[in-house]
Amino acid sequence: MIEVRNLSFAFPDNVVFDDLSFILNDCPVTAFLGLNGEGKTTLIRLLLGLLKPDKGNILIDKHDIGGLNEKERAKLLSYVPQENDDSLLMSVSDFICMGGINRQSLFTGPDENERRIAKDILKELDALALYDRKMETLSHGQRRLIYLARAIFQDSRIMVLDEPVSSLDLVRQHAFLKHLRDYTQKNGRRVLMSIHDPSLAYEYADAFVFFRNHGSYDVLYRNDPSFKEKFSNDISILYENRIRPVYIDDGVFMSYGSEDPDR
Amino acid sequence: MKTSKKLFLTCCFLLVCLVVSLLSGRYELSLHDILSVLSGEASGTMNANIFYHVRLVRCAQVALSGMALAVSGYLYQSCFHNPLVSPDTLGVSGGASIGAIISILFFHDGFLLRQVLSFTGGILAVLFSLLLSGMIGTGKRSSLLLAGIITGALANSAVMAFKYLADPTTQLAVIDYWLMGSFSLINRRKLLSTAIIVVPVLFLTVLFRYRLKALLLDEEEAQTLGINVRRLYRICIALATLLTAASVSVSGIVSWIGLLAPHIVSLLFRSSFEETLLLSMPAGAAILLLSDTVARTLTGAELPVSIITSFIGAVVLFVFLSVKRRRNL
Numbered sequence: 357m358i359e360v361r362n363l364s365f366a367f368p369d370n371v372v373f374d375d376l377s378f379i380l381n382d383c384p385v386t387a388f389l390g391l392n393g394e395g396k397t398t399l400i401r402l403l404l405g406l407l408k409p410d411k412g413n414i415l416i417d418k419h420d421i422g423g424l425n426e427k428e429r430a431k432l433l434s435y436v437p438q439e440n441d442d443s444l445l446m447s448v449s450d451f452i453c454m455g456g457i458n459r460q461s462l463f464t465g466p467d468e469n470e471r472r473i474a475k476d477i478l479k480e481l482d483a484l485a486l487y488d489r490k491m492e493t494l495s496h497g498q499r500r501l502i503y504l505a506r507a508i509f510q511d512s513r514i515m516v517l518d519e520p521v522s523s524l525d526l527v528r529q530h531a532f533l534k535h536l537r538d539y540t541q542k543n544g545r546r547v548l549m550s551i552h553d554p555s556l557a558y559e560y561a562d563a564f565v566f567f568r569n570h571g572s573y574d575v576l577y578r579n580d581p582s583f584k585e586k587f588s589n590d591i592s593i594l595y596e597n598r599i600r601p602v603y604i605d606d607g608v609f610m611s612y613g614s615e616d617p618d619r
Numbered sequence: 620m621k622t623s624k625k626l627f628l629t630c631c632f633l634l635v636c637l638v639v640s641l642l643s644g645r646y647e648l649s650l651h652d653i654l655s656v657l658s659g660e661a662s663g664t665m666n667a668n669i670f671y672h673v674r675l676v677r678c679a680q681v682a683l684s685g686m687a688l689a690v691s692g693y694l695y696q697s698c699f700h701n702p703l704v705s706p707d708t709l710g711v712s713g714g715a716s717i718g719a720i721i722s723i724l725f726f727h728d729g730f731l732l733r734q735v736l737s738f739t740g741g742i743l744a745v746l747f748s749l750l751l752s753g754m755i756g757t758g759k760r761s762s763l764l765l766a767g768i769i770t771g772a773l774a775n776s777a778v779m780a781f782k783y784l785a786d787p788t789t790q791l792a793v794i795d796y797w798l799m800g801s802f803s804l805i806n807r808r809k810l811l812s813t814a815i816i817v818v819p820v821l822f823l824t825v826l827f828r829y830r831l832k833a834l835l836l837d838e839e840e841a842q843t844l845g846i847n848v849r850r851l852y853r854i855c856i857a858l859a860t861l862l863t864a865a866s867v868s869v870s871g872i873v874s875w876i877g878l879l880a881p882h883i884v885s886l887l888f889r890s891s892f893e894e895t896l897l898l899s900m901p902a903g904a905a906i907l908l909l910s911d912t913v914a915r916t917l918t919g920a921e922l923p924v925s926i927i928t929s930f931i932g933a934v935v936l937f938v939f940l941s942v943k944r945r946r947n948l
Contacts, residue, residue, distance in 0.1 A: 406839050430845025442700060442837040446892060450832070457833060458845040465829030465893075510844065 357381055358403075358514075358548075360572075362412035365402060371570065372398045375412070378572045380565060384540035387557035388550040389594060390567030396550040397438070399567075400518050403548075405429050417513065427458055434507040436500075436517040444491040448502055449474055451491050455509035477505045481535050497528045504532070508539055515539075517549035521556065529553075533560040554591055554601070558608045566590045625888045625898055633682075633901040636908040640678050641670075643916050648674065672807075680805045680813065681911045682904035684866035685876055687817045689903025690824055691862040692877020693895060697834040698855045699764055706863040706877040709767040709856065713774025714744025715867045719797050720781045723790055734809065734868045741864035744770055745856065760838055763852065799923030800871040802911050809869045816865040821900065824858050828893045831855060835892060874925045875932035876903050886939050906931065 358380040365373045372395040380386060388396045401407045403414060405421055414421050416432055424432070434455070446454075452474040453466035460466050466474075478484045483501050486494065494502065500520060507515045520536075521529040537560055540547050551557050557564060564576045564587070574590050576583070588601050591610075602609045641653060646669050648656075655661045656670045691706040699708065707713065718740025722733040748763065748770040756762025778798075785791045824831065833846050834855060841848050867873065880903035885895050910927040917927075 401839075404839075404843050406842060426842055426847050427845045430843060433843065435840065435843035437837075437840060440837055440840065445835045446832070450891070454833065454836060454844055457830075460829070462830060463826055465832075 357415075357417060359415040360399075360412070361415065363402070363409050363414065364411035365398060365407065365409050373570055376571055377412075378565065378575055380563065380575055381577070382546060383561075383563035383577065384546060385537060385561045386546070386548045386563040386565065387561035388548070388565050388567065389552075389554060389557055389590075390550075391594070394567040395570055396567060397518055400516055400548075400550060403516060404433055404435055430458060430510065430512060432513050434510040434512040434515045436503045436507050436515065436520055438518045439496065439499075439523055444499075446491060448478075448486050448489050448491060448494070451502060452477065452506045452509050455506040456511075474505070474509055477508050480538075481505055482531075496523050497525070500524060500528075500532060501535075504535065511543075512545075514546045514548055517547065519550055519552065522552055529556060536560070553610075554594075554599075555608050555610055558587065558601075559606070564590070566594055568594060620888065622894050622897070625890060625894060626901070629884070629898050629901040629905070633905040633908075636905040636912075637678060637682065640681070640908045640912045641674055643912050644674060645915075646673075676807055676810050677802055677805045677911070678908065680810045680869065681802050681907050683810070683813055683817050684802075684870055684873065685880070685904035685907030686821060686900040687813075687862040687866040687903075688873060688876040688907070689880030689899040690821060690896065691859040693881035693899050694824070694831070694834075694855050694859040694862075695877070696881060697831070697892065698852060698859070699760060700835075701764075702882070703878070704764075705874070706859060707771070708764065709748040709860065710744035710770035710774055711741040711860050711863045712867060712872050713771050713778065714747075715741035715864060716778050716798060716872065717744075717774055717781070719868075719871070720778060720785075720794055723793050723797070724781060724785060730804070731808075734812065738864050738868035741867060742860060744774060745860045749853075749856070759849075760852070763856075796923060797871040800867075800873040800925045800928075801914070801921060801923050802870050803915070803921045805869065813865050813869055816861055820858055820861050820865075825897065827854075828896050831896070832892045870924070872925060873907070873928060875928040876907055879903075879906055879928075879932050879935060882939065883935065886943060 360376055360378050363373050363376040388399070390396050398407065402409055403416070403421065405424070408422070419428075419432060421429060421432070449471060450466075453460070453470055456466065456470055460470065475484065475487055478487055481501050481504065483498065483505070486498055486502065491499065491502065500523070504520070517536075521532050524532060533556060536547055536549075539545065562578045564574075565572050566574045566576070573593060574586070576586055576590060580586060584603060591599060591601050598612060600611045602611050638650075642648060642650060648666060648670060652661070652666050653670060656667045661667050688706055695704050695706055695708050696702055715737040718736035718738070719733050721740075722729065722736045726732050748766045751766035751769055752762040755766060782791060782794055785794055830851070833841050833844070833851060836844070838848055841851070863877075880899045881895050883906075884890055884898040884902050888894065888898065890898060907924075907928070910931060911924055914922040914924045914927045
């Protein structure tokens with residue numbers, strides 16, 4: 357369970373959260389939905405302890421994350437950041453094994469067993485061919501997968517992803533999110549991600565946190581009896597009635613424009 | 620190519636440089652002379668004295684300094700994610716220069732004192748940088764770099780002021796010579812005092828290479844992997860600073876080795892972090908041995924070694940970058 361209590365945070369010239377509170381029950385996949393600049397990335401960085409809140413606190417499974425050191429936090433949370441070109445000077449295999457650096461001996465680095473685990477993870481992600489490559493030679497889509505592999509290798513209770521699929525093509529977006537869902541089902545781990553496409557979120561997430569005006573206005577679960585109705589309502593609040601969900605079979609299509617009945 | 624093969628090749632090159640360096644000098648020693656000295660036949664002779672007390676001590680010191688500067692440079696480059704930073708990014712050389720100049724100006728040049736003061740000066744300058752970085756930022760990578768630039772500027776200003784005050788007929792030349800580096804005044808005591816610091820620090824660096832590899836990661840990513848990033852940077856800076864301060868305090872400023880060795884190694888062998896760290900040692904030793912040999916044989920007098928290392932640095936960097944560019948095209 358994630359509990360955000362009276363959280364306030366401001367950058368020098370920008371108040372991001374003022375007294376934000378919400379509770380999120382355990383779900384395999386949770387999606388953070390909100391427009392640009394509503395503080396999704398900031399909240400993720402606060403969750404990870406990369407930023408310190410001005411006021412309030414965040415409890416994850418009853419641990420106040422402000423009171424944990426890096427090691428303890430890394431056991432609780434792993435992180436797949438947005439596109440990052442700053443840590444690419446190593447092989448894919450070494451990069452993945454960095455996810456377990458605190459489990460490894462100080463002097464010898466990852467052992468045979470850990471290398472094998474890294475290989476198995478890549479196999480699951482259909483990316484075994486990348487094992488011996490160097491990070492800097494990979495495409496964006498391939499790098500996303502390797503970041504995912506490292507987070508899986510880290511084996512924390514909750515994986516936090518910041519816009520993991522926004523730079524991928526449509527096929528790779530679905531492949532990535534499927535891998536993510538498979539991972540939660542196989543390992544009983546939880547995933548928390550920010551995502552821009554509500555139809556992708558609808559398809560793959562079990563819980564939704566909606567952000568607007570620097571606050572969260574709803575936490576919605578898929579098993580809610582009137583889920584579709586509430587989801588439609590939340591979407592129209594999110595996009596100020598400019599986007600209307602149209603449900604087709606199991607999916608949802610986001611329609612933009614003047615047909616909006618409320619206009 | 621396997622790591623062991625890369626290491627073997629680099630060590631072969633080092634051996635060649637070492638032999639060339641041992642053979643050359645004002646006093647003539649042929650390979651045959653050296654072999655007879657080594658086998659003990661020529662003990663007590665002039666040849667043996669020159670070999671053991673002068674040539675070998677100097678070569679050992681040069682090799683040790685080369686290793687120290689190369690590894691130190693690579694540690695700094697990894698720490699700052701910047702291939703162009705050198706061992707004096709945080710002001711080690713500036714601080715060491717101030718220490719050495721103070722001993723030259725005010726203490727009439729006791730050699731031991733000069734070494735102690737310049738070593739201390741180097742360490743203090745880096746501590747000052749760390750302190751500054753805490754005041755201008757959060758002690759993270761970028762603020763460290765900026766603090767290093769400020770410290771460097773301050774040290775440079777002090778060095779210039781001291782040079783302005785120095786007696787131009789006597790002291791100024793000594794200061795300038797120190798600032799260009801030279802191994803001409805090496806003796807066993809200096810070698811020993813360098814080795815006491817450099818050897819264990821190099822050993823620790825190689826031992827902890829897998830931990831130090833995390834330096835290559837983005838700062839925040841490393842933090843979320845459970846790494847205490849600030850401690851990691853501090854350790855890296857401590858290791859690199861000890862290496863540079865220990866070698867600069869006996870030889871004066873030797874430039875470019877910290878940039879050249881790791882770059883040559885990683886361009887030639889496309890080596891990983893651990894490999895570059897290992898291979899930089901023989902490579903740095905070899906390059907500095909060559910430079911020192913040229914410095915003491917090119918003319919009748921001893922040339923300061925930084926004249927040679929800077930020249931080699933410029934040529935080698937140009938050649939490598941143009942070859943690299945052609946390969947990419």
